[in-house]
Amino acid sequence: MDFDLSDEQQATIDVAAKLLGDKSTPDAIRALEQADDLRFDRDLWAAMADAGLLGIAVPTEHGGAGLGVLELAMVLEEVGRRTAPVPALATLALGALPVARFGSATQQAALLPGVVAGTTVLTAALVEPLGDPTRPTTSARRDGDGWVLDGARTNVPAGLVADTIVVPAAVEGSGGGEVALFLVPADADGVTRERQNTTSGTPDARITLTGVALGADAVLGPIDDGSAVRWLVEHATVAACALMSGVAAEAVRITGEYTSSREQFGRPIATFQAVGQRAADAYVDAQGIRLTMLQAAWRLDNDVPADREVAVAKYFASLGGHRVVHAAAHLHGGMGVDRDYPLHRYFLLAKQLDLFLGGPSRQLLALGGLLAAEGPTR
Secondary structure (H helix, E strand, C coil), rough: CCCCCCCHHHHHHHHHHHHHHHHHHHHHHHHHHHHHCCCCHHHHHHHHHCCCCCCCCCCCCHHHCCCHHHHHHHHHHHHHHHCCCCHHHHHHHHHHHHHHHHHHEEEEEEHHHHHHHHHCCEEEECCCCCCCCCCCCCEEEEEEEEEEEEEEEEEEEEECCCCCEEEEEECCCCCCEEEEEEEEECCCCEEEEECCCCCCCEEEEEEEEEEEEEEEEEEEEEEEECCHHHHHHHHHHHHHHHHHHHHHHHHHHHHHHHHHHHHHHCCEHHHHHHHHHHHHHHHHHHHHHHHHHHHHHHHHHHCCCCCHHHHHHHHHHHHHHHHHHHHHHHHHHHHHHCCCCCCCHHHHHHHHHHHCCCCHHHHHHHHHHHHHHCCCCC
């Protein structure tokens, strides 16, 4: 079996790496942090649109490249590698993917061309603070031909800058536990957005829905036992793993560069046994994050059952990412926490991604439940 990247996939990586490497530099990010408390580099976002990166997984009929989850994961990996201050996870994975998969022709035409052009920011409100993201606490009740939504959503990525939010909601009075996704305009009557500060400094939003009236055309995908929500949570989880893969890989690279040039007792500290072992462990963790992420992304891309692989990938991303950035900070000594040195951004973003849609314990619980219900083999 050939595991090499195709020419198209390698070209995608090369374009993303070159553009983000040139424009999302530590100096550029520092300047943005001082100038914009929303941490959204709109010039970089526009450049990504011009390079065709925002439409990587958008169908060709809407101006995109028509590629898949695997190629999107490679773009997100480069975003993570540069800790780029753009809503790539929110727009490209949480928003554009479900619209491309479940959206009607009208919904796709209204949203996807704007994503490709960089003029539309999407996101999804998936986090359930005390429960399962596939069982939303937000409610939707029928009102004539339309719907009314009530509830609150927390930790919505890019929620303060999004134009449209994908909101999962439980259908009232369905009797069978029906769930659906809804497209909610961020400026709709009854929608309130509040800033939530995060470890990375890029704010999330708490979204409150109070009697938000939507038309029948706001439903995204089927109204059933939650198949669309489960699909979205799996894809969002793998996308977060892709970001973490880039974060971990670059943290290892920065650490290798630093320990190879930093000298004590007349030789680089990388030659000390304890330093070399710690760095090697971090490298292995980074490789584990990437390989399990790629396996899960490939299975999703090919519509192969991936629930176990997604849980494994997120487990490695959360646990391995935590270990990588801690090792990197430790091996840098005082430089590891210097806010004028770029490593601190990798540490803070990794901590945020660690818990997004569940940390290691939640993934092990999910995996254990799947194995108990289905057995060790499919």
